[in-house]
Amino acid sequence: MDYSSLPTRISPEEFESSIYREWEEKKYFHADENSQKPSYSIVIPPPNVTGSLHMGHALNNTLQDILIRYHKLIGFETMWIPGTDHAGIATQNVVEKMLHSEGLTRHDLGREKFIERVWKWKEESGGTIIRQLKRLGSACDWDRERFTMDEGLSRAVRIVFVTLYKEGLIYRSNYIVNWCPRCHTALSDLEVEHEEKEGAIYEIKYPIKGDDRYIVIGTTRPETMLGDTAIAVHPDDERYKDLVGKIAVLPILNREIPIIADEYVSMDFGTGALKVTPAHDPNDFLLGKKHNLPEINIFDENGIINENGGKYKGFDRFEARKLIVEELKNLGLLENIHKHIHKVGGCYRCKTVVEPRISMQWFVKIKPLAEEAIKAVENGSIKIFPQNWEKTYYEWMYNIRDWCISRQIWWGHRIPVWYCNECGHLTVDIEDPDSCEKCGSKNIIQDNDVLDTWFSSALWPFSTMGWPEKNKTIEKFYPTSCLVTGFDILFFWVARMIMMGQKFMKKEPFKHVYIHALVRDQYGQKMSKSKGNVIDPLVIIDKYGADSFRFTLASLAAQGRDIKLSEDRIEGYRNFVNKIWNASRFILMNLGGYKPKDPVLEKLNKEDKWILSMLKDTADDVAKAIESYNFNEAALKIYHFFWLNFCDWYIEFIKIRIFKNENKDEALDTAVYVLKKSLIILHPFMPFVTEYIYKLIGEKESIMLENYPKGLPDYEADRRDVERIIDFISLVRTIRGEYNISPAVKIKVFYKTDDKEVMKLISDNLNLISTLAKTESIEETKENIKNSAVNVSRDFTVYVPLEGLVDIEAEIKKLEKEKQSLEKDFNIYNGKLNNEGYLSKAREDVIAKDREKLADIVARLEKVNESIKRFKGI
Known part of the structure; x- marks a missing residue:
């Protein structure tokens, strides 16, 4: 091939898309379930179908891609299953907003037509993030792409629901839930995001019936007093012992409520007296059950006061709060208001403040499932990296509460339960029934709710492989090898996948869980639109190329440490891409018509053996770092080797031989060999540029078909010698820099050493050292040289006389x-x-x-x- 016309620079936009298209066309990402190779598999954390690529996705998928590409190179049959999540609440919100712009609501369309509209939106606009993952270079098996509402996955969901129901692990109950007044649905505890906000503690005086005394209650939500059904005090609290059993009068509504005693109440917190609102507080709900208290719901689904709120019916909850506080003041029943910072729960989708509210919901009895999931981590079947996350996992799992799985929306897996209007029996079945299984009546109606999105996601590792059908894909690739995810869904998703995998597959769903940190801005601040510090991955890819961006993320991905990302860093690694190209171009353009072959040991110079030894160490170190999930160490090892060892030293060494035509062929053999192996090591981090250059020199049609460099030779003695030569040249160059001596000026150098082996090494390599250090002469000396700059290493001392070189x-x-x-x-x-x-x-x-x-x-x-x-x- 004629390399003389190679461009001086390359631009990613010239080759990235065409390379990716070729990879897809040639099915390089597709896994063969009949392969005899050992398997390595990953399931993608399915991004929301509504989503677009953000920095968290970019980091997460870059790390997964590194693992997949690396394991393919070391001989595994790799499978990375991609897909998207139907994202019930988020997707319904998107489509409802579209309808609103048309002057419609989902109720105008009806359930069936609304679902059709959502599917239409999904087909037209729901694939954005998949296209963006391809821009990043993700080596996903696109033939196996799945969607949580696919027919196969939907069937898996039904089977799991019905099985758990029939085993008594799914039940329906009137229970307190987190209610979003904006999304009109229940939320699990994990779907509530708590944020510290400034509020107040309102101290309210409750009159005692038949007495002139009051009992003072502190609350942050005075509007909920409309639903109070008791006041609770600790049985040992001397202040209130004589009040237990008496009746308090609820201000404003004048409802009579009992004063009860319970050890749950803290005597040291606030006034030591607690208002009990069973319908609007989780702890009060449990207290109410224990004491058989009535449950009075005062809110409708919009967070508006209902008929139980008396004259405040029709007022928004926060508006009612202001009015109630004002009325209490007027009645002389507001003793005090204290400013108070407290955590307020918001909907993870729309950020609306959630309202605890009693509602009839479906739940998973979670403790029996959690027990097996705890054992899987305790016995090492699943290992979590970094290990410190295990403690967090255990804390949550040991204190786990039942999982509310029903959602009051239309988009999602509709709960497979049918109610009989004749006998009231519940028919729960995998197939849609025509009649009640108990009385045979056809007057049945399906539950209106859908399942929590995370219910279907919990089955992802095996449902994506075709479960419940037995097939070769499951046999070959389950359990998966590693799950790469963010800490924020450790409980949303990871823990639940472990539970469902243990329950239905009798095996853990993955062997390793790698939890990556957050990507923050360069100052360590969380990225947010309000701060204006969001970095758009697609803008970065357009500007710097996917390789530079990916390598930056990997180089900063230290275990347990958040990433501080700046464009300067990305630009720096774009310079590395250019360095790779320039080194490759230099080597290729000096081949002429020569066809390089593998280096022959007997013909190699010391510097050739040195670079081969350094290559061996780099290949081994990078492999070890990737396999232990130290991505930053792996990236920096190959960066250091290629830029410093290969480009800054080895290529400079061999330029002398190439230009003088002395052992030129051996130099080019070694250079091409090291370049090719370096590209293979770099490939998982920089897939595009490595493929582009490999196609100029490689024997195979793609670098993806290559083998990772293993078992390379190590020439320890030659490496030590060359490192001494490098040390000598570096000492001289340092003196030049410190005294601002121009590179154009050749200088005299003296050195002193007691090591005869070192003397011979310098003597044998005078031409090499002199050329790179730009010296007029190099002489050995036994004395110190006066009026000289001095630099010292372990093996020798270097002197550069400064007379005539520097105006002191x-x-x-x-x-x-x-x-x-x-x-x-x-x-x-x-x-x-x-x-x-x-x-x-x-x-x-x-x-x-x-x-x-x-x-x-x-x-x-x-x-x-x-x-x-x-x-x-x-």
């Missing part, structure tokens, strides 16, 4: 001037950062920049002072 006085003057400027800047920034007024008003990111600037000034001052001291000592 001029250098000192220049440095003194720079020192004055830096001291002036130091005083400015140090003053700002010690000014409390400035620190209290300035934005965090501005302060962070100032601190970085000050640290840079201090570092530069230290260097300038060192240089002045050095020059004055000559």
Whole structure:
């Protein structure tokens, strides 16, 4: 091939899309269930069908792709199942907003037509994130793409529901739930996001019937007093012992409520007296059951006061709060108001403040399932990385509550329960029944609710493989090898998958769980639209290419540490892509008509053996880091090797041989060999550019068909020698830099050593050292050389005479001037950062920049002072 016309630069947009298209067409991502290779499988955490690629998706899928591509290279049959989640609440919200713009509601269409409309939206607009995952380079098995509402997955959901119901693990009960007044549905505890907000504690006086005393109650939600059915105190509380059994009068409504005693009440918190509202507080609900208290629901599904609220009927809950507080003041029944910071629960979808509310719902009896899931982690069947997340997992699992699985929406898996209007019997079946299984009546109606989206997601590892059917895919690839996910769905999804996998497959759904951290902005702040610090992955890919972006994420993905991402970092790794191309271009363009072959040991120079040894260490270290989920270590190992060892040293070494035509073929054999192996090691991180270059030099039609470099040779003695040569050159270059000696000026160098082996090494490699250190001469000496710059290593001391090279006085003057400027800047920034007024008003990111600037000034001052001291000592 003629390499003379290779461009000086390459742009990702010129090759990324065409390369990905070819991979798809040639089915390189498709897993063969009949393969004899060992299996490695991952199921994608299914993004919402409504979603588009955000930074969390980008990190998550980059790490999964690294694992898949690496394991394919080391000889596994890899399968990465992609797909999307139907996202019940989110998707219904999207389509309802579309209808609203047309002046319609879902009720105008009716359930059947509304569902048709959602499917139509899904077909037209629901594949956005899948296309975006392809832009990222994700090597998913697209032939196996699944959707949680697919026919097969829907059947799996029904089988699981019916099985659990018939075993008594699913039940229906009137229970307190988290209710979203905006989405009009119950939410599980995990779907409520708590945020600290400023509120107040209102101390309300409840009159005692037949007495002139009051009992004072503290509450953050005074509007719920309309549903109070008791006051509770601790039985040992001396303040209230004589009141237990008496009747209090509920202010405003004048309803008589009992004063009860229960050890649940804390004597030390607030006034030590608790208002009990069983219909609107989870703890009060349990207290109410224990004492057989009535449950009075005061809210409708919109969070509006209903007929049980007396004159406040029709008022919004927060509006009612203001009016009730005002009335209590007027009645002289409001003793005090204290400001109070407390956690307020919001809907994870629309952020509306949730309202605890009694409702008839379906639940999974979770403890029996949780017991097996706990054992799976305790006995090591499932390992969690980083390990510290195991503690969090156990804490939640040991304190788990029953899972509310019913949702009051239309989009989703409709609960397979039919109510008989004749005898009241519940028919629960996998197939739609025509009649009541008990009395035979055809007057039956299906439950209107749908299942929580996470119910179907809990089956994802095996339902995506075709369960309940037995097939070769399940036999080959289940359990999966690793799950890569964020900590925020450890309980939403991971724990539930473990429960369902243990229950229905009798095996854990995955062997490893890797939990990655958050991607934050460069100052460590969480990305949010309100802060204006969101980085759009697609904009970044358009600007810098997928490879640069992916490598940046991997290089920062340290276990247990959040990622601080900036465009500067991404731009830096784009420079690395350019470095890879420039090194490849140099090697290829110097081949001429020569066809390189594998290096022949007997013909290799020391530097050839050195780079092969370094390649071996890099391949081994990267493999070890990937397999232990230390993605950042893996990325930085290959980065360091390719940029510093291969480009900055080895290519510079062999330029002499290439240009002088001395052992040129052996140099090119080694260079091409190392380049090819380096591309293979880099491929999981940078799939596109490595494929592009590989096609210029590789024997196979794709780098994806290559084998990861293993069992490479190690030339320890030659490596030590070359490292000494590099050390010598580096010492000389450091002196050049410290004394601003122009690279164009050739200098005299003396060195001193007592090691005869080192003397011979330098003598044998004088031409190489002299060329790269740009020296006029290199001489061994037994004495110290006066008026010289000195640099020392373990094996030798280097001297560079400075006479005629440096104007000492001029250098000192220049440095003194720079020192004055830096001291002036130091005083400015140090003053700002010690000014409390400035620190209290300035934005965090501005302060962070100032601190970085000050640290840079201090570092530069230290260097300038060192240089002045050095020059004055000559």
